[in-house]
Amino acid sequence: MRRSAPGLSDLKQALASDEAVPSPWPHVVVRGELGLARQEWLHTNGAGAFASSTVAAMHTRRYHGLLVAALDPPRGRHVMLSHVDVGVDPNEPGVRRRPKWELGMHQFPSVDPEDTAFYLACFDQDPLPRWTYEVGGGQLEVCLALVRGENAVVLRYRWQGPQSVRLTLRPLLAVRHMHTLLRENGGMSNRVELRVGTAADGATYNEVRVQPNRLLPRLCFRYQGTFVGSPDWWRRFEYLREQERGLDFQEDLWTPGHVDLVAEPGSSSYLVVAVESLPEGEPEALLQAARAAIQAEDPGPSAPVLVRRLSIAAEAFRCDEGANPGVIAGYPWFEVWGRYALIALPGLYLVPGKVDGAIRVLRGLIEQMQGGLAPNRLPDSGGAPEYHAADATLWLFEAARQLVDVVGEEHPFVVEELLPALQSAFEAVLHGTRHDVHLSADGLFAAGRKGEALTWMDAQVRGEPVTPRVGCPVELQALWAKGAETLARIARAAGDDALATRAEAAAQTTRKAFQRRFWCEDTGYPYDVISAEEAGVGAVRDATIRPNALIALAVDPDCFTPDQATALLERVRLELLTPAGVRSLSPADPSYVRWYVGNAEERDKAYHQGAVWPWLLGFYARAARRSSSLGEHVLPLLRRFLASAAGNALALGFVAELCDGEPPHTPRGCVAHAAGVAELLRALLWDLPDGEPSSG
DSSP, rough: OOOOOOGGGGGGOOOOOGGGOOOOOOEEEEETGGGGGEEEEEEEEESSSSEEETTTTTTOOOEEEEEEEEEEEEEEEEEEEEEEEEEEEEEEEEOOSSSEEOOOOOOOOOOOGGGGGGOOOEEEESSSSEEEEETTEEEEEEEEETTTTSSSSEEEEEEEEESSSEEEEEEEEEEETEEESSOOOOOOOEEEEEEEEEEEOOOOEEEEESSSSSSOOOOEEEEEEEEEEEEEEEEEOHHHHHHHTTTTOOEEEEEEEEEEEOOOOTTTEEEEEESSSSSOOOOHHHHHHHHHHHHHHHHOOSSSSHHHHHHHHGGOOOOOOOOOOEEEEEEETTOOOHHHHHHHIIIIITTTTOOHHHHHHHHHHHTTBBBOOOSEOTTTTEEEEEEEHHHHHHHHHHHHHHHHHHHOOHHHHHIIIIIHHHHHHHHHHHHOBGGGGGOOOOOOOEOOTTTOOOOOOOOOOOOOOEEEEOBBHHHHHHHHHHHHHHHHHHHTTTTOHHHHHHHHHHHHHHHHHHHHSSEETTTEEEHHHHHHEEEEEEEEOOOOOOHHHHHHHOOGGGGHHHHOOOOOOHHHHHHHHTTEEEEOOOOOTOOOOOOOSHHHHHHHTTTTTTEETTTHHHHHHHHHHHHHGGGGGGHHHHHHHHHHHSSSOTTTTOOOOOEETTTTEEEESSSEEHHHHHHHIIIIIIIIISSSSOOO
């Protein structure tokens, strides 16, 4: 069946939680209270580059910066420009002194920033990040915009006051990969090149070029005013989120000097910082283009605010502006992951009707396939793709199914590119492939050897999986059976009846084996993992209560009887479901970990041992809408849970990667998770609006 991609403005069901939030654009009233300015913000350029910090612009992570450039878009991300500190002083001719009002906020050793004067009145992101400071009897508004598709940032300074003021702008540079930290060293080049540039309209502007790290591209600055060269190190910035994670958290930053300029009342001044060369166009035009690109993602006031907010957030993960389109799995540290790109693809692309973008992402992943396997990770530092997950290829089948629901089986991409890719994956599984991916004697999907982590529950400590799932994981059976059915559907439409018959037989064989072997009568819930061998030495039946059976039910309900589906959902509701998402392990299990805190090893131990994952709510909504005995009465409950999870945020307007297993379910992990945003949006628009539920 072909599904029409619903227009976002077609959703008429209002969400109760939205009534108190009249706008999807973040607005934070600070009034000089640093404690009100610790939440994070994120802004992206459509090609992998991003800017991010706290509302106070006081960095707490090594990943924070005003220009984190993607040198190999969307990969190769480096923190190039960390800060631009601003000083404000009365414009007294002939007087040069330290600025009277310093707007920069930093954490240094043994210094409490709460004791530092803080002039921020409010922060807005509508859609560009914008800070309003109250100083000197007036207001200084600072607005930031990343240039679309380019490694460049525009900073606009607009002064409103009774008289002119002098601004001092000091860029602080990190020029290092986003995963590392910079230390003062003698290898930085202090050479500063001053130039006069000519704009397209013939006007001239000032430009500074520096290349402090000879292994990385230069930085170019376009500015108004006077540049004062004074290369120097600023030392011992502390990033407290890194300290909480048990990691190195101190950094030294380098500055080439500062820019002095006079700001007249009602006027705007600009600083443009770019990698390698300045972008074409006037700063204000570049800023407005960035604004327009993000505003275009807003479905408008006719849609519920939560739908608007998630639709705007979805744009941050799509890297369609570069030569190599892809999906960033999460900010600030996640990379391009095949698994999460495919899980998120329906919500990011198909729900808002961006079919061409979805095809480009799928085409890129198909081109990277080897031996019938889809890549799971494209390392940010470059290098060869990694194929260390069995489920990435199965999620390709699931993304393909949802694409076909929208475009139909006869679409040229489906016939000419998708069908051959799915067939190669199908044949590889039948014959066996790397990581010992194969079918068991009774047709179950089996994968892995001891010490491998091949599903989304892939955390390892000292090289060993925390959640070993070698054998036949429950959700992989559903993904394989439904995927084989999808292959059969496309092959049949393309006239390849022989392939279609083989794929249909594989799907039915797996479902029969699943129904015979996976249900655990003792728990009234499916086994999480069983061994490929049904009996004998090494036979395994893991009855741990995890959400993977929920994924299986959402993907392929034909693996379950109606009574089993009802029992499964009831168990999930009682033990796994929370207002923030779905737990990764039942609290009744002795291995349950309540809090996702501590050093890296402690967090990895807790990653899938109780942490709550918001993206799983999408699968709960899909399964509950179709299988719940509550019928239509379940819809208000599902909407409340989706709204609650979306509001439990680390970064303004985004969905966090995970949360603590126990109330208040503090958000943790990466601040913006692609699958979280995508699945909540998909569930709201495809599973929960008025009318028939989605086809699955």
